[in-house]
Amino acid sequence: MTNATSPRPTLATFDPVGWHYTEQLSQRASEATGLTRDLLLAKLEKALSEMNARWDTKLDAKKLSGEPDASPEAALPSPLAQLLQEMTRATGEVQPIKPNAWRAESPRIQQFRKQLGQISVQKQVSQAMAQAPQNAGPINSHMLVLRSLGLMREASPDYLGRFMVYLDTLLCLDAPNASKPPTPKKRTATRSDP
Structure with missing residues (x-):
């Protein structure tokens, strides 16, 4: 049986996703017992043999095309690296990556934003309760929603903040539909016989 930790190291660069999958299968198989372990080991063997077959097919294609250095030790570029190379050739230059401004925010500004958000949520809930x-x-839907918001405010203010952001997003998405007038229903004409 093939050991998942000792195959050719270039397989990890050739197929990183497949390699990660086999590593996870190997780890789970080592932790499992009985029939589960046997099933995981069978899946691991199959995944490794498929990855090796893809590797050998790639090497054979490389040998047939006459490209130099077709040894298994030669690391093949990942599809992402190939795409980036093609994009660089197409544009002719690589634009420098700018650091995100929001990551450079000071902790005090982040804390202020968080507190401001909490105050805004509390204000929204208080306004809703006033209306x-x-x-x-006791089973009025409007009252049930208000009671659940009040309980959420007491039990978990952080969750309430996330929930309100979610509701605001839904309301923004529904806003174009709310401005449309309802479509009138077609009336069926009834004939009166003379």
Whole structure:
């Protein structure tokens, strides 16, 4: 049986995703027992043989094309590296990567943003509670939502903040549909017989 930790090291550069898959299978197989271990080892053997077959096919194609250095030790560029090379050739220059400005934010600004967000959420919930219907029954949907927001505010303010961001996003996405007038239903004409 092939050992997952000792195959040719160039397989990791040839197929990083497949290599990671075999490493994970190997780790799970070493932790499992019984029938589960046997099934995982069979999957591992199959994955390694498929990866080796793809590697050998790539080497054979390279030998047939007459390219130099067709040894298994020669690392093949990843598809992403090939794409980046083609894009560089197409544009002629590589643009420098600018660091993200939001990562350079000071911790105090981040803390201020967080506190401001919490205050905004508390304000929104308080406004919603103030607009509650006066004589609503115990299972009124509006009241149930307001009660759940109040309980969420007490139990987990951080979750409430995330939940409100989610609701705001849904409302923004629904805004174009809310501005459309409802489509009138077609009336069926009833004939009266003379």
